[in-house]
Structures are given as structure tokens and as C-alpha cells.
Amino acid sequence: MAAVSGVAQARAGCRAGLTRYCRRVVLAPFFGSAAYSSVPAVNSREGQQTEGSARRRGRTPQSVRAHIPPRTERMAVDQDWSSVYPTAATFKPGSVPLPVRMGYPVKRGVPPAKEGNLELMKIPNFLHLTPPAIKKHCAALKDFCTEWPSALDSDEKCEQHFPIEIETIDYISSGTSIRNPKARVVTLRVKLSNLNLDDHAKKKLIKLVGERYCKDTDMLTITTDRCPLRRQNYDYGIHLLTVLYHESWKTETWESEKAEEDMEEYIWENSRSQKNALDTLIRIKASENVSNVTKEELLASEVVKDYRNSVVALKNEGETENNMSRYKESVKKLLNIQVSL
Amino acid sequence: LEHGFALHAAAKDCFSSLASQDAQTLPEKPRAVFYTSESDPAKHTGHHEGRHYSIPLEELKVVFPQGLPPRFQQQIKTFNEAFVMVRKPALELFTYLKSSNFAHPAVRYVIYGEKGTGKTMTLCHVVHFCARQGWLVLHVPDAHLWVKNCKELLQSSYNKDRLDQPLEASSWLKNFKTSNERFLKEIKTQKKYVWGKQESTEEGRPLGEVVEQGLTRVKNASDAVGVVLRELKQQSQLGSFRLLVAVDGVNALWGRTTLKKEDKSPVSPEELTLVYNLRKMMRNDWNGGAIVTTLSQTGSLFKPSSAYLPQELLGKEGFDALDPFVPIPVPNYSPREFESCYSYYLDRKWLQHEKAHTEDGKEELRVPGG
Numbered sequence: 082m083a084a085v086s087g088v089a090q091a092r093a094g095c096r097a098g099l100t101r102y103c104r105r106v107v108l109a110p111f112f113g114s115a116a117y118s119s120v121p122a123v124n125s126r127e128g129q130q131t132e133g134s135a136r137r138r139g140r141t142p143q144s145v146r147a148h149i150p151p152r153t154e155r156m157a158v159d160q161d162w163s164s165v166y167p168t169a170a171t172f173k174p175g176s177v178p179l180p181v182r183m184g185y186p187v188k189r190g191v192p193p194a195k196e197g198n199l200e201l202m203k204i205p206n207f208l209h210l211t212p213p214a215i216k217k218h219c220a221a222l223k224d225f226c227t228e229w230p231s232a233l234d235s236d237e238k239c240e241q242h243f244p245i246e247i248e249t250i251d252y253i254s255s256g257t258s259i260r261n262p263k264a265r266v267v268t269l270r271v272k273l274s275n276l277n278l279d280d281h282a283k284k285k286l287i288k289l290v291g292e293r294y295c296k297d298t299d300m301l302t303i304t305t306d307r308c309p310l311r312r313q314n315y316d317y318g319i320h321l322l323t324v325l326y327h328e329s330w331k332t333e334t335w336e337s338e339k340a341e342e343d344m345e346e347y348i349w350e351n352s353r354s355q356k357n358a359l360d361t362l363i364r365i366k367a368s369e370n371v372s373n374v375t376k377e378e379l380l381a382s383e384v385v386k387d388y389r390n391s392v393v394a395l396k397n398e399g400e401t402e403n404n405m406s407r408y409k410e411s412v413k414k415l416l417n418i419q420v421s422l
Numbered sequence: 423l424e425h426g427f428a429l430h431a432a433a434k435d436c437f438s439s440l441a442s443q444d445a446q447t448l449p450e451k452p453r454a455v456f457y458t459s460e461s462d463p464a465k466h467t468g469h470h471e472g473r474h475y476s477i478p479l480e481e482l483k484v485v486f487p488q489g490l491p492p493r494f495q496q497q498i499k500t501f502n503e504a505f506v507m508v509r510k511p512a513l514e515l516f517t518y519l520k521s522s523n524f525a526h527p528a529v530r531y532v533i534y535g536e537k538g539t540g541k542t543m544t545l546c547h548v549v550h551f552c553a554r555q556g557w558l559v560l561h562v563p564d565a566h567l568w569v570k571n572c573k574e575l576l577q578s579s580y581n582k583d584r585l586d587q588p589l590e591a592s593s594w595l596k597n598f599k600t601s602n603e604r605f606l607k608e609i610k611t612q613k614k615y616v617w618g619k620q621e622s623t624e625e626g627r628p629l630g631e632v633v634e635q636g637l638t639r640v641k642n643a644s645d646a647v648g649v650v651l652r653e654l655k656q657q658s659q660l661g662s663f664r665l666l667v668a669v670d671g672v673n674a675l676w677g678r679t680t681l682k683k684e685d686k687s688p689v690s691p692e693e694l695t696l697v698y699n700l701r702k703m704m705r706n707d708w709n710g711g712a713i714v715t716t717l718s719q720t721g722s723l724f725k726p727s728s729a730y731l732p733q734e735l736l737g738k739e740g741f742d743a744l745d746p747f748v749p750i751p752v753p754n755y756s757p758r759e760f761e762s763c764y765s766y767y768l769d770r771k772w773l774q775h776e777k778a779h780t781e782d783g784k785e786e787l788r789v790p791g792g
Binding site: 352353354357358360361364365368369388392395396399400405408409412413415416417418419 | 518521522523525526527529706707709731732733734742745746747748749750751
């Protein structure tokens with residue numbers, strides 16, 4: 082309040098004729114807002130007067146401060162960028178010398194510029210990870226590393242000699258403790274083609290692991306985190322792999338009860354389709370009064386083999402134009418449908 | 423058909439006023455493009471492909487008391503004539519049927535295709551062909567009607583585990599009687615059937631009596647249907663007549679039902695007498711005829727609307743039951759067929775929009791949704 086009254090006295094002294102307006106200005110609660118928001122129509126003379134008085138008290142409002150150019154204008158082209166952004170930091174328009182525009186375009190305009198652009202500030206940026214910066218990181222870490230073995234120069238050789246891949250993650254954060262509970266997770270990846278499995282063992286292993294096997298890449302992924310320490314989890318993962326391998330080679334007595342629904346792929350032998358086909362063929366032969374044809378003979382004939390292949394393709398690969406037309410042709414041959422034109 | 427109707431459903435009103443004019447104005451365009459005067463399907467060849475042929479309305483009532491798609495029935499009522507387009511899948515089926523060996527077990531044909539491509543119309547074309555040739559046609563218009571929305575379910579007296587559907591059975595028997603009058607007098611039963619305490623049908627009576635029994639005593643209708651199917655199957659092998667079993671929506675027989683028993687437990691299809699007997703017909707353990715079926719997603723239960731391939735709609739059980747069958751795909755209209763349909767509608771003055779005559783209008787009709 083004391084400041085306000087002091088201003089009032091000063092103003093009253095300057096312009097007696099305008100005291101009315103002055104008083105209104107002074108009574109406004111905040112000095113800053115009085116200058117440009119509460120009395121917008123006030124003459125510029127008024128504004129300058131109030132600012133002049135304010136400058137006397139040492140505060141510099143933004144609109145009057147001499148405009149300091151941003152740092153970007155003083156940056157050399159060949160400067161060391163890793164010293165501008167040594168760590169992950171928000172986007173500072175004054176420190177990034179790029180004319181970036183981001184955001185939804187203004188009506189009949191362009192996306193907003195980088196100054197005061199919240200969109201650019203919100204998103205994560207990788208200005209601290211430019212290739213020269215990473216080169217410096219690698220150079221610093223090199224002292225802690227050993228040489229890569231020269232014999233392992235291709236991916237295939239790595240896979241051949243080291244089929245099991247172990248993945249662990251270390252976490253660093255600025256805080257009082259170096260421990261992170263997520264660091265105990267261990268992931269084991271191995272391709273089943275590198276393991277010595279026969280047909281039955283492979284099918285049994287895939288059934289045992291369930292979702293952990295990916296058919297497209299033929300990769301088994303075991304993730305363990307049930308033990309408190311990383312070494313314990315690694316040991317457990319290796320133990321799991323060993324147990325799976327040995328168990329899949331064994332054949333239990335109850336495995337003989339495997340039903341048609343459990344089969345992974347369609348097998349034509351002993352299926353309903355085979356039965357139907359053989360029944361139909363036997364009936365056709367009976368109608369033509371051909372003497373007893375044995376099942377084996379029928380199964381070995383060309384038409385039945387063709388039919389079998391088309392049905393297996395249809396069931397295993399799904400229905401496509403190709404498969405359906407193949408099936409149609411094979412059924413026509415099987416049932417002896419000759420089209421007489 | 424789909425394209426025309428979708429665009430001009432609203433134009434039906436203004437068409438009815440022009441109907442009187444239509445009869446008087448003579449067609450200006452040469453009708454050979456889309457019209458053929460050959461009304462016997464047996465004589466349809468590849469030469470007739472893409473053209474429409476007409477079925478006389480009296481014949482329509484006898485051959486198709488049921489079974490035509492509802493939109494086609496509306497079209498018949500509007501135009502007062504029934505014009506069916508001759509298409510390749512139907513012609514293919516005719517060649518197979520003409521050259522089939524009736525001593526061999528019945529061959530199963532499954533017509534499949536996407537929605538609205540003309541599967542039911544192809545089946546109707548085949549039914550007309552067989553009816554003209556003098557076959558006995560066992561036409562089940564929509565097997566889906568038997569597995570859903572049944573008002574009355576009775577426990578079957580013949581087999582306690584099964585359920586009867588008197589209403590559906592009696593309506594089917596009525597339509598069967600209309601289309602196959604003369605056969606019902608000729609075919610004789612081979613066994614005695616006991617319907618109740620005092621009612622029975624002796625051996626050697628015409629099959630028409632069994633049908634009458636089913637129609638009068640609605641309680642026994644489902645069993646009557648079963649008897650009819652059994653008799654026909656056994657007697658077609660004797661060779662006195664040819665049997666065509668035409669089923670629309672055959673995937674209903676091996677799907678799920680929406681029916682519930684009194685204790686709210688779901689009914690599976692084989693517990694329904696009608697479905698059980700029809701499944702027996704679908705087996706190829708008889709000869710002297712053919713089985714032509716259609717797969718249908720519209721009206722099917724618990725199947726996604728994009729499913730149209732045989733394995734998707736029939737499921738494992740259905741496929742194994744019908745295997746080996748001859749699949750007949752039905753595609754959308756080819757450019758030539760589209761031209762023919764378009765000219766037909768223009769001729770009938772069905773396309774009333776001013777722009778329909780232009781090339782742009784034609785393009786718009788051809789490709790729905792741009």
C-alpha cells in the first residue's frame with residue numbers, strides 16, 4: 082500500500098489535469114496489470130509514465146527490456162554440439178539453431194514456430210545423442226571393455242557357436258541407491274533348430290512351453306524373475322531349458338491317448354476324410370461289379386493320393402483359391418465325374 | 423440384383439404408377455443382349471450365358487412354393503414376370519448332372535460364395551432344371567429356419583432324446599406336396615408305420631398318405647418328414663425316379679442352434695428330428711440322384727459376417743460329413759453379366775434416376791461405394 086500511495090503522489094504532481102485517470106490507474110490492484118490490461122484504452126503517455134515510475138524502482142517489464150538475441154545467433158557452424166546438450170534436457174528454442182516448426186497449422190498458415198512451442202517441449206528429444214556424442218561415450222567406455230573376438234564376424238557364426246542368447250538390463254538413475262529391482266530379470270532366447278530334437282520331442286516341447294514359443298521365428302524365449310538375484314535367475318533359466326529338453330525326449334504312457342483335437346497339424350491317415358473316400362470308392366466299385374478291391378490298393382492309387390494331398394493342403398494351409406480348385410479337381414477325379422460336352 | 427435394389431428402393435413407388443405404361447410400350451432396344459427365349463434350362467448352354475430366361479408364373483407356383491430369395495419374389499411381384507439369369511456356375515452344375523452316373527453313390531455339390539453373389543438363385547435354377555427333367559425335388563429352402571425361432575418344441579414320441587418341430591415340419595410338408603403331387607401317388611411305402619394307438623399306414627400305400635397324416639396330425643409331422651426322407655432314399659436306388667436333394671444353408675445342420683429346452687439347456691442340432699433326418703440324407707450312401715447344397719452366412723448362427731468359405735461355415739464336423747464334395751464357387755457379376763442385368767432393368771424401366779442412362783451412372787451402379 083505504501084508503494085501505491087507513493088506513486089499516486091508522484092503522478093498527482095506531474096499532471097494535475099489528468100488526476101482523475103491517474104487515480105483509477107493507481108487503484109488497480111497490481112501494478113503490472115494496471116500498465117496494460119485493466120485500462121487498455123489509456124493513452125500511451127499514461128503507460129510510459131507508469132513504466133517510468135516503475136523503472137525507478139528497479140523492475141524491468143518484459144515489453145521494455147532490450148531484446149537480447151538468443152544464443153543460437155552466436156553459435157558457430159562447427160561448434161561442439163555435445164557441450165550444448167550434454168544430457169537429456171527439454172527443448173530450448175534459444176539453444177537449438179534449427180528453424181523447426183511443429184503443431185497443427187494455424188488457419189491458412191503454417192505450423193507454429195519453435196518459440197514458446199509447447200509441443201516441442203513436451204516430446205522427448207534426442208539432441209543429446211548425436212553420432213559424435215555417442216562416439217565420445219564409446220571412447221569413454223572403451224577403457225572398461227574387452228576386444229570383440231575376431232573369429233565371430235557374422236551373425237550366423239555367432240548363432241552357430243553361441244545358440245543361447247542371454248539378455249539382462251542394468252539400470253542407472255540419479256538417486257541415493259544403486260539398486261533397482263528390475264535388474265534381476267533374465268531372458269533366455271534359443272532357436273529350436275539348434276537343439277537336438279526329433280519330431281515327437283519338438284512337438285512335446287512346444288506343447289510344454291506354450292506361449293513362450295514363436296512359430297514364425299522358431300524362437301523359444303524364457304524370462305525368469307522369480308529369484309532375488311540375477312545370477313540365481315540365470316541359473317534357474319538354464320535349469321528350465323535342461324529340464325524341458327530332457328522331458329521332451331521321454332515318452333509317457335498316457336501320450337498314446339493323444340486325440341485328433343490335440344494334433345498340431347492335420348494327418349490324413351485314419352481320418353474321417355480317408356474313411357469317407359474309401360467308403361465312396363468301395364461303393365463305386367461295387368456298383369460296377371468289380372471284385373473286391375483291397376483298401377491298400379485303393380490307398381495306393383493315384384486319385385486317392387491326389388485327393389489326400391489336396392485335403393491336407395486345405396486343412397493345414399487354410400482355404401485359398403488355389404487350394405479349393407485343387408480340391409475340386411481331385412474330387413472330380415476321385416468320383417469319376419467326366420464332363421461330356 | 424443387389425446393385426439395382428440398393429439404389430432404387432425408393433423408386434418403387436414411382437414405378438408402380440408406370441407399370442401400366444410398361445405393358446403398352448414396346449422395348450426399343452434389341453433384347454437379344456439380355457434375353458433369351460429358351461425357357462427349358464436343359465437346353466441352356468454357354469451360348470446363353472449372361473442372358474435372362476423367363477419362368478412362366480404357373481410353373482413358378484408349382485416348382486417354387488418356397489425357396490426363392492425374398493428380394494426376387496418382390497421383383498416377380500413388381501414386374502409380374504420371373505426372369506432368371508443364366509450363369510456359369512449353374513451351367514457347370516447342369517453338365518455334371520447330365521453326365522452323372524446314377525449307379526454310383528450320389529455326388530454332393532456345395533455352392534459357396536460371398537454374400538449376395540447368387541448362390542440361392544443358382545440353386546433355384548438347378549431345381550427348375552431338375553423339375554423340368556422330371557426328377558423328384560426335395561427342396562429345403564433354408565435349413566437355418568429349422569434351428570432357430572421355433573415356437574413349439576415337443577419331445578419326440580419315436581425317440582425320447584429327440585425334439586420335434588411340428589410347425590416347421592408341417593409347413594415343409596405342405597410345400598413338398600405342392601411341388602411333387604404326381605410322385606406322391608406313384609411311390610408306395612415299403613414298411614408299415616404306426617403313428618399312434620389307432621393310426622397306422624400300411625405297407626404299399628402311396629406316400630401321399632404319409633404326407634396327409636403329417637399335415638392332419640401336426641404332432642406327427644416331424645416323424646412324417648423322417649418317413650418320407652427314408653422312403654425316398656431307399657426307393658431312388660430302384661431307378662424309377664431321380665431324386666434331387668436341394669438344401670439351402672446346409673451349414674445350419676452342423677452349427678449351433680439358438681433353441682433351448684425347458685430346463686434352459688441349449689439344444690444341439692442332432693437332437694432335432696428334422697435335422698437328424700436331413701443329415702442322414704446328406705450322406706452319400708444312396709444312389710440314383712444328386713445332392714446340391716448352398717452355404718449361407720445370412721441367417722447363420724454364431725458365424726462372423728465375413729465368413730463364406732466352406733470350412734469356415736461348415737466347421738470341422740460339417741466338412742468331414744460332406745467330404746468328398748465338389749465345391750462350386752459363385753463369383754460376383756462379370757462385366758458381361760452386369761451389362762445384361764443393367765439392360766434388363768433399363769428395359770423394365772426399373773432404373774428411374776435421370777443419370778442412370780449415362781456412363782457415369784452405370785459406373786456408379788457397378789461399383790457400390792465408389
